[in-house]
Amino acid sequence: MDYNLNILEKEGYIRRHREVSRGIELLAQSPVLGRWCQVPIIGQIAAGEPIPVPTPDTWDIAASSETLEVTEDLIRGRDGVYALKVKGSSMVDALINDGDIVLMQYVNAVENGEMAAVWLKAEKEATLKKVYSEPSRIRLQPANSQMQPMYVEPGNVEIQGRVIAVIRQLV
Template sequence: MPRRQNLTKRQAHVLDFIRNYVAENNLAPTLGEIGDGLGVNRVTVFEHVRALEQKGWIRTERHLSRSIELIDDNTAARGVPIYGRIAAGQPIDVVPEAERDTFDPADLFQDDKDLYMLEVHGESMIEDHIRDGDHVIVESRQTAQPGETVVALVRGQEATLKRYYPMGKETRLEPRNSTMEPIVLPTQDVTVQGVVVGVLRQY
């Protein structure tokens, strides 16, 4: 089975419709029925169904009108993967590949963004109201504007959460804690892995 990938809000709506239709009718809907139910045309439905199949949520058979088969319907349709913890003090081990959990911020952020979540470990960003134990929502990208809060990979081995200030041959990774000093490194030793777009805190 293909590795599950996260869905956009629109793709999740299509998947929810398919699940509900199967539960009520004990058979899969046609593309036309999905379109009628969601108020969209068949071309749009086809693109979403193809995306669901490519992302590992359904199977289809060509040339059959009711060929949609749900895969492992016990798994939630939406979610941002929690990859692990991120240092907000001294850098720690690089963000692990394995996912630990999922969270659904679909109503808080724009569709089609490549997002993931990290648990903050440390106090270096407290003056930006990012505290130890918080979760940051990160947009995965390799570029950032000066002053943005980024997930920075240091020397290809350690990840840290800091304000990002490129300075030509050097890059300054600046904490937002007046008791801590910035980290200044050769630019080639710093790789941007994502930019923080939100913070979540449980009280």
């Protein structure tokens, strides 16, 4: 631990006050300070049975009243980033729990096995699942051994974004 703190101090990120227990000060000239951005929280996403949400064309990211402040390195220069509150337990084996917040990047296609926000058009519901394209259907796979996958027609699925980060709620 002391080795890593010495490196941070040498690089100018922190100042240590050795006479005080846990005496570490983050320095103002540190390159990580001031590089924050606001991510809109636009609603909830089901991690379990799909839940009704506003249709994707009515999501108004710019008008979202609730935001989350994150460091730019978490976003890594991506465009179209938004946040959703997770409701349900279908992704617990992927370490996404009820109440967590997922940061999403808006995309309309994902690779097999990627976690995505999936809009089920006919049901007008959204769910958070791992997505797999199969020959004649799409498998929406929960990351919970106690739950079964959902199988849907390709024409009934609209990808609304991929998970790029998870913010854990500890309380």
